[in-house]
Amino acid sequence: MALHAGIEIDGSDVSIAVVDSTAKQTVIIDYIEAKIIGDSSEERLASLESVLHGALENHGSKTIEVVSSIPTRMSTLREISVPFTNEDVISKTIRYESEGHLPSASIDDLxxxxxxxxxxEDSSRLLISAVQKKIVGAHLEMLREGGVDPVQVEVDATALATSLHVSRPDLRGGRTLLIGMEAGHTTFVLLEEGRVMKIRSTSNHLQPSAIPSLATSATGSASGTVEGFETTPSESAVEFADLMQGSESDEDPGGEEELAIAVVSDEDFERLNAEMTSSPTLPPADPEEVIGRLFTEIERTFAGILMRSPLDRIVVSGGAACDLGISDRLAEEYEVPAQQLRVCDEIETGMPMALIDRCNRSGGVSVGLALQSAGQGLTRFDFRKEEFRYERRFAKLLPGLMLMGLILCFMSVTWLVESHREKQYRKAEYETVRSNEEAVYMARFGESPKSSKPNYMRSAENKISALKGVGSGSTRQKLVQYLPGMDLIKDVTGGVSSANPKVYPTWKSIEINGAKKKNGVSTVIFEVPDAASGERVITALEQRSKYFNIEDDIKPAGDRKKVTLKLKLKSSITETDGRR
Structure with a gap:
């Protein structure tokens, strides 16, 4: 499960809020405030890296998605109308529509x-914010030095509006003026029915931190530059401060002072305003003077709006606002309810009371950034566009994965081609063997097997077995095999002549049946002088014969003996398959 963190870096002040958000509940689990220390830019970057690591590594191995903010005073704000209502069309044409309203900067640099x-029905009124690309690049590079890659970058004003929207759903209706006051600058956000209508950021002459700012000296104008980390007030900034003091004093300003104020363009106003805010040498301001300037700025910025429709409420946020107690003064001045924004009172939290108090006091922006990361943002403000577009871990690996995929695809195609070639070669080889088998079979047997896809080897074996009289299984013999007749006669005569002492029979008949059948019988008849001679002949024949089993019959024939022999083939011969 991923956690969500909001990081606000304003000068040397860093505030971080960590939120655990699910579909059922949102819990603020940590809030950190820290100061960036160091004299050189390297030391301050090392200090920021230490702060970020210490804040985010406390939450173990859980993935943390981060949203950061750029101070509103570092952007140029304009209100324009466009002849479109579809947001996709507006997104595609906003650069062209804004170009005429930002004449002091190249649109390609913003x-x-x-x-x-x-x-x-056919048009929209937009509040646009333009920031130089090099400011966004410097902001992201600064965070990357600390090991953080935010998924989104917005302005602190919209983050503060998100905190109000989520923590106080009961205040979404009507018209609300949200004021965020910290030392050095004040941010105004006007909301109607839960929608941001106007944003303004000015200096308040409160003494900011004397530590050099880690952020660049880029101002709210589109033509600001990013030179380094330290800033010093220019002569025009001092002159502009005098003009502001003169214009907001109790006395009516003279014509020359009015002329000086009138000729200051919006770009110069915001640039000089930011230079004064970032200056570490401004003297501390009187609280009553600051509150008076606050009233003047509200009347100057929102006079036309307040004339059409009064405010329903005022909500203040920030450490300076809490210290000065401006909510009571605002309620008294404008006769509307005014209250301090306490985000931890309405959003569940598991922090100790000391952290809750600090978060309620100054954590409005960082909590709003964390809520934006959790998908609960009031707006879709995001400066991570074009070359700064956020790429998730998988997207960063995508080029390498695509290259690996192409390599694997090429290897697969190569393997398929080689496999196809091998298959074609084996097929041609098989067809050649089949053709040769068919030619041999036809040459030997003169006809093709009956099967449409014959197995020539098996067909040849069956054909040879049929010719030999051997059937498959229990099939009876189809052909009768014969033993050589002369071998059988020699077997009989050789056995008779082997009698000892010699006997010279008188042969009467020899009938040899050479068929290899179990019931086949051969008959031999001869005469011998006496019975003893007949017995010697029979005994010798039984011992000598390789083919026959002998059944004898000796009968008198005058003064001699007639011997009749019935010869049956031995079972070892009749049971063989004929292959020797």
Missing amino acids: IIEFIKCSET
């Missing part, structure tokens, strides 16, 4: 994001 504030 990343532009928008919020749709309202729409009619």
